[in-house]
Amino acid sequence: MNHILKTSFFLGIRSALRGNRGISIMTILMMAIIYINLLFLPSIINGAIDQLTEQIIDTATSDLLIKPGENTDRIDNTEDFINNIKNIEGVDAVTSTFVLANQLGYENESKAIAVEAIDPDSYAEVFTTPGNMIEGQFLTPDSEDIFLGIGVAGADRNDIQTYNQSFQTLHSGDTVQLSIGDQATKDMIVSGIYWNQFPFSDNKALVTQEFAASLNPSLTDTATAIYVRFIDSASEQTIIDAIYSLRSDIDIETKEVLTATIQDQVETFDLINNILKIISLIVAAITVFIITYVDLVNKRRQIGIERAIGIRSSAIVISYILKALAYSIIGVAIGLLLYFLALVPYFNQHPFEFPNGDVVPSLDRADIRVNIIFLLIVAVIGAIIPAWRSVRLKILDAIWGK
Amino acid sequence: METSKTMNSKTVIQVKNLSKIYQLGKIEVPALTEVSLDIYEGDMVCIMGKSGSGKSTLLHQLGLIDTPTSGSIHIAGQDVSKFSENKKNDLRLRKLGYVFQEYALLPELTALENVYLPGLMRGAKKSEYTKKAHELLNTVGLGGREKHRPNELSGGEQQRVAIARSLINTPEIIYADEPTANLDTVSSETIMTTLHDLNKKLGVTILFVSHDPDDKKFAKRTINLQDGKIKNDDK
DSSP: OHHHHHHHHHHHHHHHHHSOHHHHHHHHHHHHHHHHHHHHHHHHHHHHHHHHHHHHIIIIIOSEEEEEOTTOSSEESHHHHHHHHHTSTTEEEEEEEEEEEEEEEETTEEEEEEEEEEOHHHHHHHOSGGGGEEEEOOOOTTOOOEEEEHHHHBTTOTTSTTGGGSOSSBOTTOEEEEEOSTTOEEEEEEEEEEOOSOHHHHTEEEEEHHHHHHHOGGGTTEESEEEEEEOTTSOHHHHHHHHHHHOSSEEEEEHHHHGGGGHHHHHHHHHHHHHHHHHHHHHHHHHHHHHHHHHHHHTHHHHHHHHHTTOOHHHHHHHHHHHHHHHHHHHHHHHHHHIIIIIHHHHHHSOEEETTEEEOOOOOHHHHHHHHHHHHHHHHHHHHHHHHHHHTSOHHHHHTTO | OOOOOOTTSOEEEEEEEEEEEEEETTEEEEEEEEEEEEEETTOEEEEEEOTTSSHHHHHHHHTTSSOOSEEEEEETTEEGGGOOHHHHHHHHHHTEEEEOTTOOOOTTSOHHHHHHHHHHHHTOOHHHHHHHHHHHHHHTTOTTOTTOOGGGSOHHHHHHHHHHHHHTTOOSEEEEESTTTTSOHHHHHHHHHHHHHIIIIIOOEEEEEOSOGGGGGGOSEEEEEETTEEEEEEO
């Protein structure tokens, strides 16, 4: 077996190095392009999924959402509870909100809008919303203003998806009417407008908890939701267990549950991703097949001679497999270099503009490895079929080029 | 002319009732009909005959690169008709050498590599087969041309490389199918002298096909074929 492999290696390497260089270079470049194709589109789709997941966590759900338990609609004694959660190892930031009202008016129009009361300082530690302002300024703890999402204000940005559902012309400094029950309203000045580029979190209105408590003292030290962020290395389950040990009259939702709303999109992306991968792999197999087939047709006589002088058919087939593997490995190496040294830096500087924001390529190492393995497998299959067919010819037919 | 070995010599090839029929569409074309012959160790046999007489077909059957329609071939006492492809392959590699009409070198290999390739396949040590390949190229007068590729060699030189290649695994029998067909007179003489010397000095059994009556002088025995049958066997 060893000498068969040695002979295969000898024939394969000589053929690759001394055969038609143009064909060798073209094959390698084809494999490089196919590999880049295998990496690139999935990396954009992964990037879009990552961006969407990151956005939903950064602007709407955080890592953990603590909600009131089954028989209650609010969490009380939140200040102590939050302080205790902050002391749990791995917890990075905690903030609470409660829904103050559900109606907001501007000029002669009124809309159902969730108005949430927040603590501006801790809110900014948990969510990136305060950093996504396009007008005005964020709330301060003693502010009596209101902070609106672009989906509520519109801000004359008719290029934005949610413009038609918004107040459209509302800007920072304008006054809105907050409905606080029993037909009563409170005029509030818009302190600023944010745009998270994520419709789900862009249709909120935020006021401070201090101001909300001044309108309705019963809301003091209560929350309808507590949001928790933790550090990357933290164990989610350990933190959940620690929170439940603090009190049990609550429900906790993890980010997996929270991001379930985008699962349909993720599954669609994955489906597209897999279809594109299969197409790329079929193209790779066909490329190797055609190149090997053409090579073998041109070398039919040579193969006949090799067999006539005693070279085993298996050695000849393996030599073509090794050649295809060598082309694929060099192609993969060139593909990886181009991908990481050219495409990734370029698209990090010039990201794709998706409706939810800028998307940059994102790949994990497992994807890279799996794609290499798949490409090598299809290269072997692409080479083995024509090579095997060639050595099944009668020796004389091969020598005579029949 | 030297005489062939007597019946006391060891039989290296025994052919019995060998027939080969080619199927051309629905038509059957007999190329060999009931050929029987014995070849002895150290023989140098010239197979002659007109075009289409079956001489190359006979060599192909004996060289195991084609399968006869009927009959049996024994090489070194073994009935090769029943051999698997791999076993035939091993026999070709270890005991038989084949020199084709049109040089038949591998263009991507140098002269040296062409010669030692069967040695590599046999599993010999690299030092062993490269040394022997150098020696064989010297023997056929191509010392110093080891690194030349086939397209850098003349027809006669390529044929001598092919002869050197056929000898790398020290075969018992060499088949040469019209080895001088495409060569000029001088090169032809060199090739035939080379084969003759190999037979004489190394005792290798050689069967060569030729249509040139002058080549008879290199043979110890001449077999004339006509219409796929042995017309006469000049032992």
